[in-house]
Amino acid sequence: MAVRPYWKGFLKLSLVTCPVTLTPATTEGEKVKFHTLNRKTGDRIYTRYVDAVTGKSVDKDDQTRAYEKGEDDYVILEEEDLDSVQLGSARTIDIDEFAPADSIEWTYFDSPYFVVPDAEISEEAFIVIRQAMANQDVVGIARLVIGGRERAVMLQPWDEGIVLWTLRFGDEVRDENEYWEEVDDKPVDKKMLAMVEKLIEDRRTTWSEKMVADPVQDRLLEIIKSKKTEKKSRKKPEAPAESDAQPSNVIDLMAALKKSLEGKAETESPKKSRNR
Template identity: 55%
Template sequence: MAQRAFWKGYMKLSLVTCPVAMTPATSESEKVRFHTLNEKTGNRVVSHYVDAVTSKPVNEDDEVKGYPKGEEDYVFLEDEELEAVGLESTRTIDIEMFVSSDSIGWIWLDKPHYLVPDDSVGEEAFSVIRDAMAAAGMVGISRLVLYRRERAVMLEPRDKGIVLWTLRYGDEVRDAGDYFAEIDARKLDPDLVTLVGRLIDSRTQPWDPDMVRDPVQEKLLDIIASKKKGRRRPAKEKTDAAPSSSNVVSILDALKRSIKAEGRAKN
């Protein structure tokens, strides 16, 4: 069942405007969440800010944002100053530019949202913009205030709608070269690559959402259900020991044994 839109506004391209509605494409509402309680009373525990030096509670009106400029030395910023530098929270996705759909790497994509027309009158304008982007192999770039922060967003045509991705900020993305540069780039034995290819082929299957199910969540729900019924919690399952890295094994031999094991498992 489709969820209610959490944001409504307009999508604009030059003089073309249409009303749109947006809903997050992912949800964590089904995740098991816990409250912290006082075990003696069963009451919920609440958090309060306290002064790190005096240990006295801090009144909410006395809280202020501070940027460290030295040890125990801060520049204070008032709420009005922080709000002044942000984009005005307009309800318009003004598409400022287009870029090739394959030019934005996956690492820049943050959170996906479904964007749909919000009335039948604006549906034609929405569809024309969507189809024109798809035909040109382009995605739109805009800026928007979401989740109380100004964000760059990417609009990607998808099926009959548009997926709006919030994009990560430039200082959030680390350069892969800093981490991969030390990996040896020597030429590999083609026989080894062929054997791994056979392993990949033997394990290839159609995508299924069950591949990314959460077994921890399922076990937590079992424990909660047992406790509701007054039963003892299930015994902890034994897990296989981690393979030791101290044993030096020939990669070729290991691959051959793996392929044999895969064949036996299928028979």
């Protein structure tokens, strides 16, 4: 069942404008959620903002945001200060740039939203914009105020619609070269390369949602179900004993590959002993 839109506004490209809605493309609504209780009373525990000096609770009206410029030295920002740096229109996705579809690194992708026409009259403009981007193999870049903060966003044609991705800011994405510069670019052993390619080919399959199933969620639900009928406390499972043996950092890669391929062959071969 479709959920209520998270955002309503307009999609704009030059003089072409159409009303649209945004709905989160992902959800955690089915995830097991926990509350914190007082074990002695069974009552819920609530979080309160308290003054760090007096220890007294602070009313919401007295709470404000501030920037720390030095130890115990803050600059208080009012709501009008924060509003002044936002977009002039918080209800328009104005596409002002396009980029090749494969030119934006995935590390910039943050949260996806489905973009949907908000009226029948807007469908034609929506479809034309989507199809033109798909034909040119480009994505649209715009800015949008969402969740109370201005974000750069990317609009990507997807099947019959458009997916909008909020993008992480540049200072949020680490430079991969800082981590991989120590990796030596050595020549690849052709024989080992062929063996790894064989392992990959043996395990090639079609994508399925089962690949991203959450086994922890299912086990938690089983525990919760059992606790509904049992009044006795469950004994905390013992942590598996840690092995004293430390893994060696030196491995025989060729031997490991041969063993992997042999294991695959043994699994696929019929067990003749059962037929005797």
